[in-house]
Amino acid sequence: MFASVTGGARWDWNIDAVLDRLAASGDVPEAIVVGVPSTDIRIAEYDPLARGADYADFLIREVKPFVDRTYRTKADRANTTTIGSSMGGLISSYLVLRHSGVFSRAACLSIHVIHPMEDAAAGAWVRTLEAAIPEHRPVRLYVDRGTVGLDGKYGPLFDRLVALLERAGFVRGKSLDVLIAEGTDHNEAAWAARVDRPLRFLLGP
Numbered sequence: 001m002f003a004s005v006t007g008g009a010r011w012d013w014n015i016d017a018v019l020d021r022l023a024a025s026g027d028v029p030e031a032i033v034v035g036v037p038s039t040d041i042r043i044a045e046y047d048p049l050a051r052g053a054d055y056a057d058f059l060i061r062e063v064k065p066f067v068d069r070t071y072r073t074k075a076d077r078a079n080t081t082t083i084g085s086s087m088g089g090l091i092s093s094y095l096v097l098r099h100s101g102v103f104s105r106a107a108c109l110s111i112h113v114i115h116p117m118e119d120a121a122a123g124a125w126v127r128t129l130e131a132a133i134p135e136h137r138p139v140r141l142y143v144d145r146g147t148v149g150l151d152g153k154y155g156p157l158f159d160r161l162v163a164l165l166e167r168a169g170f171v172r173g174k175s176l177d178v179l180i181a182e183g184t185d186h187n188e189a190a191w192a193a194r195v196d197r198p199l200r201f202l203l204g205p
Helices: 015-024 052-070 087-098 124-131 149-153 155-167 188-194 196-203
Strands: 081-085 105-109 140-146 176-181
Touching: 015 196, 052 087, 081 087, 081 196, 087 105, 087 124, 087 140, 105 196, 124 155, 140 149, 140 155, 140 196, 155 176, 176 188, 176 196, 188 196
Parallel strands: 081 105, 105 140, 140 176
Antiparallel strands: none
């Protein structure tokens, strides 16, 4: 997220420079970005129906208190956002809907609506939300996908996710922002190219 050297990828999101630019232009306030390293069991930890509850508990009970003690933060829910891509986007949607007392905003880039242990027609998390969206306080949610490679397989389930959110009362341009990034694949370069949009939507006025 911050740099290719530390992230282990060929590309980084360049999110520090993007935030600096947006803050300098007055589009968003200054913000602290905390990157949580993934583990060898990241697939299970980022799956709301596997170990997602344990991961949420770790963030809420250990990571966030440490950050709030150590840095000059605004610790209330109105100033706490979660952002992720792929499975990180999936768990971000869970965090903001299930723990809206802590997180008020979430960005889910290339949200991995296909459950990794099921076929492309499944979408366990989408089916769970269709059955019942958790009761939550007002939140702001950004979701997107590309149209190439793995992202190109998300179409039907992504559309179902957006439809159920709108049925639940999310309004585009206010509490919901949706992007279909034509011609983009499932990688850091694609997310870096469009991360300014969710940052503006979530952190801006």
